[in-house]
Amino acid sequence: MSANVADWLGEDMTPGGLLGQPLPHFLQEVDASAASLERGERYMGQCHLSEYEFDVVVSDNGEQRLFELYPVLAHARPLTAPVSSQSLPEDSAELATQCEQLLQTLQDMSGFDRVLYYRFLPEGDGEVMAEVVREASMGRYLGLRFPASDIPQIARELYLQNPWRTIPHGEAEPVAIVSREEGTVPNLSWVDLRSASPIHVEYMTNMGVSAAVSLPIVLGGELDALISCHAAAPRQLTVSQLSAMHAEVHAFNLRLRDYKARRRLQVFEGLQHHFRQAQDVMVRHGSLEAAWPELSQWLLDTFQADGVLLQIGDTYYTQGSVLSTEALAVLKAQVSQEGDSVWLSEQLAHDCPHLPLTAVAGVAVVRDLALDTHHTAELYLCREESLYQVTWGGSPDKPVDYRQDGRGIAPRRSFEAWVEQRLGHSRPWSPSARLYLFKLRALLKQAKRLSEEEGARGSE
Structure with missing residues (x-):
């Protein structure tokens, strides 16, 4: 368990007093409701103590059951945006319009300053295809490309496993995990409350971002895009807000999947038509x-x-x-x-x-x-x-820089537009x-x- 449990559960509930004991009584009902969980699955519920109300997310990593407790300090205002019921896009222009509407909806639901749609290219790089920004003074990333090293493969795999990833306060100090066996840490792949990589936190700082939420777009079992929400100040969302945002993204994801499937069919039918024409030419001659x-x-x-x-x-x-x-x-x-x-x-x-x-x-x-x-x-x-011309968010040849004291690497500091031209x-x-x-x-x-x-x- 995290070392700070007593700060939220009371002084009589310390790691030393809880480790090795039965699950606390206030979590037993949630645990019973999540009894059928399998590896990688989640259950969302609530529990109460005398002073606090908690949203609880239960996950199973195949070896342990993990409980994430989110103190509900203030309830979010009622969500006015229902899950989108839009029709399948007819063409790329309508798809782009629906994507822009989705980003605007997510910004309204979250209160974040910027929401962008970051699509992965076949070679692994990413490009910002759509963006909504609350204030023009924040600058724009629309149309900029970023090298594949900005989002390592291990992070991409975690996005495939989780409906969202939140960093409510990038500069918050990580909280240690206390275990019965020293140095033992459970698999936190399905835990959203895990701390962020120091390199990623510094990357956020260089962008002027204090809080972030990312929601994946998955096609054919592969990570096709990320929707990233940025806030200039720390911002914590409730589980209900995150669930509602995920529902909006999931609905768009399904429409995108069906749109691409229909486009592939249309291309195939057009290809067959063209090939029949060519075939007729050769048979005729x-x-x-x-x-x-x-x-x-x-x-x-x-x-x-x-x-x-x-x-x-x-x-x-x-x-x-x-x-x-x-x-x-x-x-x-x-x-x-x-x-x-x-x-x-x-x-x-x-x-x-x-x-x-x-x-x-x-x-x-x-x-x-x-x-x-x-x-x-x-x-x-x-x-x-x-x-061949590409506009990068910083030079792609220098995605990281080395610290002066030789301690590892730090993320690059510049995100200004950098135009690359290639000959040949x-x-x-x-x-x-x-x-x-x-x-x-x-x-x-x-x-x-x-x-x-x-x-x-x-x-x-």
Whole structure:
């Protein structure tokens, strides 16, 4: 138990007097109600002493049952915002509007100064996609990107396990845990009252934040985003407030999940439609070679490429800006060495060493297209260099700084906008580009089979 229990439960309830004894009587009813808890689950209830009323959160870590007692010093005002009953967003604009409304609702419910939506990118970095701020003088983080090291992996895993994480007073002194066996500390992964990392507290201080609440957005079992609430002064929320905020976030999370599932279905249906068109082109012309003028334009449009190259044996069909034969030979050797049937790069000069000078900065390769027993084809979609610019919240190359006395590390102190420009990059391929290319590979093989069947019927 925490060393400060007597401060709240009375002088007759000290760690020395409670450890090793049956559960205090005022917690027994809560414990009975939470009897069916399993590992990682929670139960929320209330209990009373003569002087105090407590919100109680009971959790199970698989080895122990843990009771978090939140003194209810002042009841929150009645919540006027019910759990959102909005419909599924029709498009990205409506989704953005609902996200903004959610942040505004959370700010109204919590009384915090800032609420932001921090989405994780595939490479692990995070970007602020939406933000509401009480006063303009607090500055804005909207549009800024932060390096993956700002939220370590262990912290991300804890966000997956908990409905919220609160730090009501960042500069409060941690309270020790007292155990019957010296040095023994239970697994606090599901406990919100655990103290914050000193590094994270200093990070908050550098941002001008004294209190924070974070609520996760989870998609497919992965942490997709965090909603972070910041206050310039210490601020403690009641369990009922936190539960209501979690309900709002959970309702949005479900809508976001269903929206993304519907969008994936729409993209798939559109992809099938486009591929049928391409297939019709190849069947109508009777061969890939004959269909090339029409097919190449379709490929450029569908994959937003600057050039496309099809190699069949020793014959090359091109359109737009493509690799030279010398550069192509170096790329083919690199891709063959890696052994992938579909290979993508957005920084070709980096991913393919010894590449000759070329205007092509990004490429998508589809290999080993078996057209018949004698011929194979390879397809190259090319993109030229495009200025890559990201606005970071502080320099991403210096996420931490070392203390002058050599004692470990401290979080970086600057969160001012820092613009990074990179050369040698193409426009990034979409997250679904690899799936599209695998489907394109299957389409080309299927089209060859259909044209052979058409030819066989014609000769009968």
